Amino acid sequence: MIRVGLTGGIGSGKSTVAQHFRELGIPVYEADTAAKNLMNTDTTLVEQIKVLLGGDAYGAEGLNRAYVAEKVFGNPDLLAQLNALVHPVVRQDFNAWAASQRAPYVLQEAAILFETGGHDHFDYNILVTAPEETRIRRVMKRDGTSRKQVQARLSNQWKDDRKIPLADFVLDNRDRRKTRTNVRRIHRKLLELSGPPGRPLC
Known part of the structure; x- marks a missing residue:
């Protein structure tokens, strides 16, 4: 069974992405x-x-x-x-x-993965991204917190440009419809990767 890390900075929408994978029948472990x-x-x-x-x-x-x-x-x-x-x-x-679990692959959703070296424990890693300003607005609305409080939490996480080179899949989560499409694309790829050895990949 393939083990996949799913991460993204605060407000990136990784929980939404995780739910899309659940809808495709993939078990998701919420690390937080x-x-x-x-x-x-x-x-x-x-x-x-x-x-x-x-x-x-x-x-x-x-x-x-x-x-x-x-x-x-x-x-x-x-x-x-x-x-x-x-x-x-x-x-x-x-x-x-x-x-x-009984599935071709499983996901672990974690807020901090690359920062701790946790990505090394997975076969593949998915990074969910969104512009920082978008993320700040999302968290302010979701948690009822101030911009300063959100920025303080952001300061404990790496910038996306530091994490992207370490990720096997990068999923831009600005547009809901495109996000669903990209989740399905990554899902198909992971199903191929979890298939029998020697199976050709698209």
């Missing part, structure tokens, strides 16, 4: 959702996060996301340390999930 769950349920990871960020990282209802965000998003080094704890646990969980 899984990470949030594992940060509350994996006891070893919970203890490691407490050591890194302090006991206030958790409250009566579990992970104190506001506290964690305040601690790490202004501190790239601390964010990198947190990612170094969480990402291996997510990768292990993804591998177990992928092994249980």
Whole structure:
């Protein structure tokens, strides 16, 4: 089974693209959702996060996301340390999930992939792109946040021109109709790549 990474900067629309793949029958693992769950349920990871960020990282209802965000998003080094704890646990969980699927290929949707070297763990990687101004407007509307807040989150992610050379497929997500067409094109290619050895590719 081929394993495919699906990523894109905040506001690029990677979740919309992931849904298009689901509609084509492809299983999608949401790394961000899984990470949030594992940060509350994996006891070893919970203890490691407490050591890194302090006991206030958790409250009566579990992970104190506001506290964690305040601690790490202004501190790239601390964010990198947190990612170094969480990402291996997510990768292990993804591998177990992928092994249980029955499909020509599976996708893992992740906000940060190239930045952490996570793309090396996949057979192919899809990068969803959109102009930065478009992405900023989308997130401001979606999350009710300010331009400054969105730009602060963008600063923790690589620019697209740094990620494009590392991607096997680049999907421009400005036009909804074109996006659907390009998803189907990539889907057909991945089906070919997952076929029997020696099968000719278009």
